[in-house]
Amino acid sequence: MKKVYVDNSSTSFPKAPGVSDVIKEFIDNVGCNVNRGGYKDSFDVGLEIVRARQLISDMFHVADPQEVVFTPSVTYSLNMLLQGYLKKGDHIITTSMEHNSVMRPLHALFQRGITYDIARCNNDGSLETDSITPLIRNETKAIIMLHASNVCGTVMPIEEVAELCHKNGHKLIVDAAQTAGILDIDASKIDALAFTGHKGLLGAQGIGGFVIKKEFAKKIAAIIVGGTGSRSNMFEQPDMLPDKFESGTMNIPAILGLKKAIEYIKSVGTNQIFKKEMELTSAFLSMVHEIEGVHIIGKKDISD
Numbered sequence: 001m002k003k004v005y006v007d008n009s010s011t012s013f014p015k016a017p018g019v020s021d022v023i024k025e026f027i028d029n030v031g032c033n034v035n036r037g038g039y040k041d042s043f044d045v046g047l048e049i050v051r052a053r054q055l056i057s058d059m060f061h062v063a064d065p066q067e068v069v070f071t072p073s074v075t076y077s078l079n080m081l082l083q084g085y086l087k088k089g090d091h092i093i094t095t096s097m098e099h100n101s102v103m104r105p106l107h108a109l110f111q112r113g114i115t116y117d118i119a120r121c122n123n124d125g126s127l128e129t130d131s132i133t134p135l136i137r138n139e140t141k142a143i144i145m146l147h148a149s150n151v152c153g154t155v156m157p158i159e160e161v162a163e164l165c166h167k168n169g170h171k172l173i174v175d176a177a178q179t180a181g182i183l184d185i186d187a188s189k190i191d192a193l194a195f196t197g198h199k200g201l202l203g204a205q206g207i208g209g210f211v212i213k214k215e216f217a218k219k220i221a222a223i224i225v226g227g228t229g230s231r232s233n234m235f236e237q238p239d240m241l242p243d244k245f246e247s248g249t250m251n252i253p254a255i256l257g258l259k260k261a262i263e264y265i266k267s268v269g270t271n272q273i274f275k276k277e278m279e280l281t282s283a284f285l286s287m288v289h290e291i292e293g294v295h296i297i298g299k300k301d302i303s304d
C-alpha cells in the first residue's frame with residue numbers, strides 16, 4: 001500500500017528532489033572541511049556554502065548573505081538569540097502559542113533573573129495584538145513570537161508586531177519554523193528570524209539557522225565559542241558575521257542538501273507551495289468536520 005505521510009509539521013517527507021543525491025555525493029566523493037585548509041576541494045565547498053547563504057538571504061529579503069547564520073536547528077537558533085541577548089533584570093514579551101523551543105529557554109532564563117510576560121491568543125490561535133502594549137515595561141528588551149502555530153497553523157501578524165516593536169525601541173525575534181519555505185517572508189523589518197531546514201524548507205534534519213541584522217548581532221554574546229577556523233591566532237571569538245555564531249565544524253552535507261532544496265522551492269515558487277497546502281488543508285478540514293466528536297482547534301475554514 002502506498003504510504004500517506006501526514007506528519008509534515010514535525011518534519012517534511014519526502015524531501016526536495018536531489019537532496020539525498022547531493023548529500024551522498026559529498027560524503028562519498030568530497031568529504032572535506034571548509035575554512036580550515038587551503039586546497040581546491042575545500043575552496044569549492046566553501047563557495048557552495050556561500051551560495052547557500054545567498055539563496056537564504058534572497059528568500060528572506062535580507063540584503064547581506066553574511067547575515068545568514070547556520071545552526072543545527074531552530075531550537076539552537078532561538079536559544080542562542082535569547083541566551084546571548086538577555087541579561088539579568090531584562091524583560092521580554094512572548095505569546096501563548098509558543099513552542100517549547102521558546103518557552104523552555106524563557107523558563108530557564110527566568111531562573112537567572114530575566115522575566116517574561118505572555119500576550120493572549122484567541123481560541124483559533126490568533127494573536128490579540130492589543131494585549132501586547134499593556135505588558136510593556138521599562139525593562140522590556142524584545143518580543144519573541146512564532147510566525148505560525150505548530151498546533152493549529154494560525155499565521156501571526158508579524159508585520160504589525162514589527163511596527164509596534166520599532167515604535168517602542170524593542171527587538172523582534174521570530175520563530176519561522178512552520179512558515180519558512182511556505183510563505184514569502186520579508187525579514188527586512190525583523191531583527192532576527194530563526195528557521196529550521198527540515199520542515200517547509202524540505203532539507204535534511206540537523207540544519208537550521210537564523211538571519212540577523214548586523215546591529216542586533218553586535219548586542220548578542222556568542223554562547224558557544226571556539227572552533228571557527230577563522231582568526232585562529234586569537235583567544236577571543238571572532239566578532240564578524242557569520243563566524244561569531246558558527247562554532248565548530250558545520251553540518252556541511254545538510255547545508256548542501258538545504259541549498260538543493262531551496263533551489264527546488266525557488267523553481268516551484270512559495271505561492272504554488274502555499275496554494276497546494278491550502279487545498280490539502282481545506283480537503284482535510286472538510287473531511288474531519290464530518291467525523292462525529294471531532295473538535296477542530298484553530299481556524300475551522302481556510303478562508304477564516
Ligand SMILES: Cc1ncc(COP(=O)(O)O)c(C=O)c1O
Nearest residue numbers: 073074075099101146150177196
Ligand atoms: C513553531 C516551532 N518552533 C520550533 C520548533 C522546533 O524545531 P526543531 O526541532 O527543528 O528545532 C518546531 C518544531 O516542531 C516548531 O513547530
